[in-house]
Amino acid sequence: MSMQFADLKLIEPLLRAVEAEGYSAPTPIQQQAIPPILEGSDVLGCAQTGTGKTAAFALPILQRLAQGGAPGGGPRALRVLVLTPTRELAAQVGESFITYGKHLGLRTAVVFGGVGQRPQMDALRRGVDVLVATPGRLLDLCSQGLAPFGRLETLVLDEADRMLDMGFIHDIRRVLAMLPERRQTLLFSATMPPDIQKLADSILRRPVRVEVAPVATTAENIDQRVVFVERSDKRAALEQVLKDPALRRAIVFTRTKHGANRVVQQLGRARIEAVAIHGNKSQGARERALASFKQGTTSVLVATDIAARGIDIDDISHVINYDLPNIPESYVHRIGRTARAGASGVALSFCDSEERPYLADIERLIRKRLPLLEIPGLAYAQSDPRPALQAQAQGRPHQGQSRPQGQSRPQGQGRPHQGQSRPQGQSRPQAHAGSLGQSRPQGQSRPQAHAGPQGQSRPQGQGRPQQGRPQPQPDTTRADR
Numbered sequence: 001m002s003m004q005f006a007d008l009k010l011i012e013p014l015l016r017a018v019e020a021e022g023y024s025a026p027t028p029i030q031q032q033a034i035p036p037i038l039e040g041s042d043v044l045g046c047a048q049t050g051t052g053k054t055a056a057f058a059l060p061i062l063q064r065l066a067q068g069g070a071p072g073g074g075p076r077a078l079r080v081l082v083l084t085p086t087r088e089l090a091a092q093v094g095e096s097f098i099t100y101g102k103h104l105g106l107r108t109a110v111v112f113g114g115v116g117q118r119p120q121m122d123a124l125r126r127g128v129d130v131l132v133a134t135p136g137r138l139l140d141l142c143s144q145g146l147a148p149f150g151r152l153e154t155l156v157l158d159e160a161d162r163m164l165d166m167g168f169i170h171d172i173r174r175v176l177a178m179l180p181e182r183r184q185t186l187l188f189s190a191t192m193p194p195d196i197q198k199l200a201d202s203i204l205r206r207p208v209r210v211e212v213a214p215v216a217t218t219a220e221n222i223d224q225r226v227v228f229v230e231r232s233d234k235r236a237a238l239e240q241v242l243k244d245p246a247l248r249r250a251i252v253f254t255r256t257k258h259g260a261n262r263v264v265q266q267l268g269r270a271r272i273e274a275v276a277i278h279g280n281k282s283q284g285a286r287e288r289a290l291a292s293f294k295q296g297t298t299s300v301l302v303a304t305d306i307a308a309r310g311i312d313i314d315d316i317s318h319v320i321n322y323d324l325p326n327i328p329e330s331y332v333h334r335i336g337r338t339a340r341a342g343a344s345g346v347a348l349s350f351c352d353s354e355e356r357p358y359l360a361d362i363e364r365l366i367r368k369r370l371p372l373l374e375i376p377g378l379a380y381a382q383s384d385p386r387p388a389l390q391a392q393a394q395g396r397p398h399q400g401q402s403r404p405q406g407q408s409r410p411q412g413q414g415r416p417h418q419g420q421s422r423p424q425g426q427s428r429p430q431a432h433a434g435s436l437g438q439s440r441p442q443g444q445s446r447p448q449a450h451a452g453p454q455g456q457s458r459p460q461g462q463g464r465p466q467q468g469r470p471q472p473q474p475d476t477t478r479a480d481r
Contacts (some may be wrong), residue, residue, distance in 0.1 A: 014102035025050035032210035042207040076127030077151035135171035225373035230384040255323040274300035321349040328365040
């Protein structure tokens with residue numbers, strides 16, 4: 001019998017709230033993280049997006065708040081601080097605290113940049129138990145004396161690797177300097193590059209480490225494919241992919257804000273409705289775009305990496321990398337928007353000739369070779385430029401190279417010669433050549449990736465400089481402060 005939330009010794013009001021959301025069995029990260037957080041231990045968590053990470057820290061924090069009561073009497077004091085990199089993620093985390101804590105009488109506030117301060121200031125003056133914030137706006141409010149940390153009990157750094165990618169490390173250190181040394185600290189990150197480990201070592205005390213997947217791995221239930229197509233042909237390729245009837249809801253990722261706007265305009269001319277979300281959009285525009293996407297009014301959302309961590313929407317069937325990210329870890333974060341909560345999903349990547357080094361970095365990081373996607377009728381899609389690697393990855397000799405004497409082809413791996421029919425009763429393995437949402441047959445795994453030259457790896461979090469043309473600047477706007 002699988003573990004249930006009741007087995008984690010959660011109190012009845014929390015169990016009632018969890019059940020109302022339709023959950024009964026905790027995810028692996030929740031099974032591992034909830035007990036030590038309830039005990040008051042520091043925790044270092046490495047988990048992919050879509051694994052139930054927010055509930056893994058929100059539920060035990062809410063229980064500790066409820067059981068501890070208001071410390072010292074008097075007005076309500078700030079006892080929990082959660083730092084997140086983006087507005088969208090802050091809003092999602094705040095919503096989770098409110099949803100799970102609705103029977104506990106606790107107050108949660110969310111503060112981030114890009115909107116007026118007055119409602120946020122009023123909420124803090126009334127007193128809150130839990131504050132979810134982006135670092136920059138938090139520092140702005142602290143400078144006005146509106147976020148006293150004297151009674152703080154718990155600090156959470158959520159998506160810590162993303163915060164460092166966005167340049168928030170100095171803001172984080174300024175916040176840390178204001179907090180009581182005696183506190184519980186929880187750090188969660190989708191990847192664990194050296195900079196994150198160094199930060200964890202400096203702020204965690206004898207932490208319990210919880211990890212549900214190896215660093216920088218992708219979910220097994222995501223069908224990942226690559227299309228080799230030149231930049232000038234990407235628009236037509238995207239239009240054809242979006243016509244697939246298996247596509248219910250898709251996020252299209254671009255590298256820049258200008259690129260996101262251009263893709264939306266191009267799709268509009270093809271009568272495909274899409275909305276964009278990126279750092280230059282006002283908070284109201286971002287919220288309207290997300291609402292339209294959530295409600296199904298629009299089935300295509302075009303986004304930059306700035307928004308990737310804050311999108312927690314069920315039933316996203318496809319993630320499409322219109323531009324490959326030059327930081328390989330961003331690939332993991334992007335495709336984590338699909339196949340959430342045990343569902344399956346599809347991740348397609350368009351790769352032009354100048355992005356092939358980025359693809360090599362991604363495949364090296366995830367230790368997996370992305371199979372080629374063949375789209376019927378897509379005449380301008382190129383053949384796989386990796387034939388030698390493909391031969392090595394599948395254990396076949398290169399063209400013109402004979403198989404060692406006495407070594408036979410493994411049984412069942414033979415391929416008919418051109419014009420030779422397939423043996424009777426032997427069907428072609430289900431591939432991704434037809435419907436883009438078609439799944440792989442049960443029990444059939446992908447071939448292992450070509451990991452690159454032995455011992456040669458790029459430091460995690462460090463992108464490959466773009467070659468051949470000026471590199472467009474990624475969307476790392478500070479508007480999320």
